[in-house]
Amino acid sequence: MMSAKLWAPALTACALATSIALVGCSKDPKDAQQAADAQKMPPTEVGVIVAQPQSVEQTVELSGRTSAFQVSEVRPQTNGVILKRLFTEGSFVREGQPLYEIDPRTNNANLDSAKADLLNQQANLNALKVKTNRYRQLIGINAVSKQEYDDLVAQVKQGEAMVASAQAAVKNAQINLGYSTVRAPISGQSGRSNFTAGALVTASQADPLVTVQQLDPIYVDINQSSAELLRLRQQLSKGNIDRSNNTKVRLKLDDGSYYPIEGNLAFSDASVNQDTGTITLRAVFTNPNHLLLPGMYATAQIVQGVIPNAYLVPQIGVTRSPTGQASAMVVNAKGLAESRDIETVGTQGQNWIVTKGLNPGDKVIVDGIAKIKPGQQVSAKPYQPKAAAPQEGAKPAAQGNGAQPTQNAKPQTEQKATSHA
Template sequence: MMSAKLWAPALTACALATSLALVGCSKDPKDAQQGGAAAQKMPPTEVGVIVAQPQSVEQTVELSGRTSAYQVSEVRPQTSGVILKRLFTEGSFVREGQPLYEIDSSTNRANLDSAKAALVRQQANLNALQVKANRYRQLVGINAVSKQEYDDLLAQIKLAEADIAASNAAVKNAQIDLGYSTVRSPISGQSGRSSVTAGALVTASQANALVTIQQLDPIYVDINQSSAELLRLRQQLAQGSIDRSNNTKVRLKLEDGSTYPIEGNLAFSDASVNPETGSVTLRAVFSNPNHLLLPGMFANAQIVQGVIPNAYLIPQAAITRTPTGQAMAMLVNAKGAVEARPITTAGVQGQNWIVTQGLNTGDKVIVDGIAKVKPEQQVVAKPYQPQAAAPQGATPATQQKTGGAQPAQQDKATEQKATSNA
């Protein structure tokens, strides 16, 4: 009897556990269906969209280039002599015709005086021959002088006139050489370092330049464009897909990443392709009033090749590509469902794709939430709001706040544990 009383509680507990298990397995199927329906009735996904609006978009290409001076003049002496003094400050701006150097002019001045003396002598000789010719003209009439002597005298007069013309030319050459004793700037521009000082001997047309003058305002930017890109541009112009009626504008980005504040114009395009690089040289002209641009600087030139009419600017985040490379945009149609549509792009402008085909005016293009939707899915479209960048220092402050709360919680837990142990 004692063993039966000991086994009674154990049998009762087993029966109770078995009843609970049977109740759990026999749950009503209607309750499961109601739970699935509730899951299907979740609110539609919200997406941020932009409304496609056509506009004229500039098609640009960014190419590398280097600056070069608008004009360069290597000043060399045109007469020989010793430099007496330098008449300008190195690195200063000089005007056209401004004296740069003074060369000893003693020899040139003496040559000029000698040429003038030779001219006076030739003129005196001509005067004597003319007087003699007048006398012979009267004597020939009475046969006092032979006709041959008179003709010889006229020939001497002609030779004397030719000698005078040569003497006049010699005087002019001597005057020019004397003028070369003062070396003047042929152009207006920025002077460089002088290669000679006072006392240096220079010769006419020597190989070494005395100084180099460069005109920096305006200034050139030489750009290299691939022949393939140039061919594509010309095909687009022929098809009329872009408009290039205005002068081609060029914007410049400097070595430090800043943008040059003045736009330039494309002034020259080489007529041949460099066989070594496969590129064509383009030359742009920029105004440079403050001489911020110096020859030899590296720069990135953004060339406006033309204007694409009726194009759409779509954020890059809204465009995806298939494995074959086809660009796709996800749209919200009139029924509020997602629709995938293939599009055609023609480059980028800033953070946007330039879309030329595939979109219509008023199409709602999904930008935010594109990864959470699929075609034919019902969504709620809201205007796209670009997310502002999180302020710097916010994350560390949050971490500091959280880190400060954790020790307090730990202290409180320790206190509760000590109380329970007590």
């Protein structure tokens, strides 16, 4: 049996060897390799745009429907049978153009009767005037009484009134005879005729003979939420938006194309619809080729004002927190990625309109955000947007001075857009 003196050095050596082994195992070779690689890796390359302040149009996209500038439901103003239709259905008719001819024989007879009554009243008046002149001579020699003369003068005045009434009856009969030809009250596009030759019509009947609509210019009725209108007015009162120019409206048709002519906002309702919480805006568009027809659905892009000193940042460069706070990554003077809280007020094309949080000359990271973290060393390169397929009818948005927003953007898009969380 080995003595205690021999065991002691052996145990000490074993303990020392075990400690050395544990110390060697505590440092993972992989971690060490990763740390060494991290020190050797170059800064992450990111695409940036240089933020420059500019005046940006603030737009809102709202749905609406077209309606005719003027609508006239043509109804007869006299009784009779339609003899013929004098226009082609669906054709353009001018104001005063004959549309229908109603049998005029009854109106002609009424006019002849009124003229005969007028002649009778004029004859009676002439007889009374001659008698009055004779009585005026006789009263000087007391051949007739004063009372008889005064009665005769009163009869003359009554005769004059009867003549005036007969003259009015003649004019009325002439007007009714004129109603035998139904004329277009306005210039516009005619619709389908509801009555044909041989139909009996009556004055002021419920059913119109035909409807005429003026389509050039044409209205577009738009609904805007009262909350959005209130927010716009608050911005105007604070001076954040310049609205010195007339409000322009662009129209996006149901097939995705854009109407080539801009319109003007002509009317804003003074009350809010209690059922929908919206107000009605009315825009006017010239429509020379009658491309727009009443009842068509369209999307109106309204330029509500101009925001001075704003920045256009591509939407892919903006993220939002769960609370909705927008932020962007910028490259600071040390070449490090830095998170910056920003404030947006809407979109233009594929860009956010940023009013707070950026300074002129800031390098906003647009490409490569998912690969970096705040405080990480980065290598900034000019952002090169990917070419997008052109859309029919779309036009590129007007770019401001110095900003480099996404190319191939639509001209104006809706006020609220889905953010990149």
